[in-house]
Amino acid sequence: MAKEKKFVEAITSMDEDFAQWYTDVVKKAELIAYSSVKGCMIIRPNGYAIWENIQAELDRRFKETGVENVYMPMFIPESLLQREKDHVEGFAPEVAWVTHGGLEPLQERMCVRPTSETLFCDFYKDIIQSYRDLPKLYNQWCSVVRWEKETRPFLRSREFLWQEGHTIHATAEEAEERTQQMLNLYADFCEDFLAMPVIRGKKTEKEKFAGAEATYTIEALMHDGKALQSGTSHNFGDGFAKAFGIQYTDKENKLQYGFQTSWGMTTRLIGAVIMVHGDSDGLVLPPRVAPVQVMIIPIRQQQEGVLDKVNELKARLSDYRVKVDDSDKSPGWKFSEQEVKGIPLRIEIGPKDIEANQAVIVRRDTREKITVSLDDIETEIGRVLETMQKEMFERAKAHRDAHTTVALDYDEFKDAVANKPGFIKAMWCGDRACEDKIKEETTATSRCMPFAQEKLSDKCVCCGKPAKAMVYWGKAY
């Protein structure tokens, strides 16, 4: 009975309490479990399978651009972390320190990597001598640790999974090009694969990565109107190379410093998918990222011939990721399970359908029921999955556009923050003081200066001085 109860318990309404809705979905869809390690989560099979699909697709896209995978140690000696001034200031307050190995205290303590720029620099120094050794285009898939005070599944946890790309180039131009290339790769991936529209732009000085010359970001809008930074790409210029002494001899036999980038995406993307696409009944997964795309649910499965037909159907649909639920639960129960887990389509098929040579396809997002002939079902499933992927993107984009407000002066800005959840587009003078004031007074932060700039007015929304850039602002996760 304890098990039965789980599914009939309602998921908290997303309009009443979005945070609780999120937690309910994450748990009921069995994406994570809490562990005895405070602030760290267990990623369960349903959650990890989403991550595997994200990994496979990103990895393929990285490799198409010449990136190679490597693996660096998970520990960073304290002296190595301290080599680049801004970087250590940014990360030292939130790392976990290893002080003992076995029964002995370490001579020098080491942190568990919060990110691996310093390790890559140390490696570059050994392997780069000449311009012929450049560029190096590396990536690693691993977990990192940041000792956060407040944690939430997928969105912010003390340990999380990610990929971190690290490249080094002969020139500043090449590094800048790679930084933007990877940001655009991230954006295309989010839009094509996760059906999640993003704003591409540059972070302000205040918000950029510790040690970077420039940080680019993609920002997505969640269903509740809060922004989520979904991927970042950093241009380090030659700052790290100077701190670590990474030099190469150029074609004229002169010593030059290398120019570096790094870029990362994390399991946070799973949180984004939940909060962009989920609904009152649970998770809704875009077909391309869904571990199971189609669940076949037999009706009156005990009746002769039904399960045979269902298995035959499954075999015919081998181009898709299909499962059959032939457990002894009731069909209604199975529908609820498929819905809470966000499986894009279900196929209902029973004796009457078989007699009529048809089946019923039900879309998870719209609940639309489509009766299709069994003769055409392979192509129909493909068509419906494609349509669903496209419409999920369009719906998320329409939601974002409907939740983006232009503010021309500070009163409008404050009103928008207070009453209109979503992005706020407003002009900015470029001064840190205005950014700080806005954050303090409204809790909205600058999300990015989008690549697609618009001139909304001549004046900074905060101080009224001449504006330098349009900025997307918002409350953020």
Place this chain on the structure above:
Amino acid sequence: MAKEKKFVEAITSMDEDFAQWYTDVVKKAELIAYSSVKGCMIIRPNGYAIWENIQAELDRRFKETGVENVYMPMFIPESLLQREKDHVEGFAPEVAWVTHGGLEPLQERMCVRPTSETLFCDFYKDIIQSYRDLPKLYNQWCSVVRWEKETRPFLRSREFLWQEGHTIHATAEEAEERTQQMLNLYADFCEDFLAMPVIRGKKTEKEKFAGAEATYTIEALMHDGKALQSGTSHNFGDGFAKAFGIQYTDKENKLQYGFQTSWGMTTRLIGAVIMVHGDSDGLVLPPRVAPVQVMIIPIRQQQEGVLDKVNELKARLSDYRVKVDDSDKSPGWKFSEQEVKGIPLRIEIGPKDIEANQAVIVRRDTREKITVSLDDIETEIGRVLETMQKEMFERAKAHRDAHTTVALDYDEFKDAVANKPGFIKAMWCGDRACEDKIKEETTATSRCMPFAQEKLSDKCVCCGKPAKAMVYWGKAY
């Protein structure tokens, strides 16, 4: 010039100094680099690509048996590690301890996982209530840390990559079946995919895993006659379940303890491949695991039409993992690079070959040169790769058999250890005292009691008392 020098430097002869040969190969094939973190290695693209192939193949085989991937935290609170007595005794002396998070000392210190049984137990306790929840068949791909004093690339390092499978079952029989199933999966994988013959067997009480009722192992023989434990599978019985209170209600509504297994393979397999197949010129990769299977090296590539033909050939060979080396190095230089990296085949093709509508295929293992018509080259490449995979296995097996000695008494045993590098098959009474004595006096350890038992004599090779089992003994990595 520094770069040129690297390749012409000879690799140390494997007969003179096998350990130095190994280090030379690992470095010249660019599999790893040393890092600033003592005892931890950097896995470079050539090494990591081998691991990616191992991962993909193992992961596919695991999933075929119903295993699902998950991800558990990398930290284990000290109190959790201590819950199972034998387990903590086995691991506590060699773990790394985290004592501070950010600027604060932790209330309870945590170790970086050396293995994750305790975390899985803690998880099972929350998710298993009824027999309907069993079995759970989990696996994770991650890195683990063991604070080793002596380290060697791939073979023993403070951090290494692995997979750890963890399952829990309703009955002891099911757990035993899964333990052996995974050991056999490992053995088949090593033989089919890595062309590496292995002995399948059971560890003695002395050599079993900390906390296990039984440990099964596969043992491979390296070229120098030393054994390498290449994968293990453990049956925990209900020991962990009792220590952690993991109980379920069975069909009769009675409370029962669960029965658990775990099984793991690591980046050590890359070391095994090097030491089983490598030769005086470097690495030799079996075709199935090789990241690049065929390197096409054009001859007189500046001559018109050569590179066109080469690219056409590459396109035709898209069923295989093929690269073209059209850099401005000399062909001889390119041959050396391909050889040291262990790429199974090279295709040499120049103007004369093109005129004769042929190419020359050279096998890395035997140096056999095969002239083939360009008309049949797709099938020929497939055939040669298959033959090479098969012959590499057979050669390794013949080497192992030729380096396996039967010892009927202790003098023969000591003579074999001293003069005949390889496995020693000998009978054993089952007493720990004999095992300890043999280890102390000869440095040979019991590798396993093979599933395929033979009765060599009635008497223990050491004490002469009645024998209980035949054991494979050897010096080991």
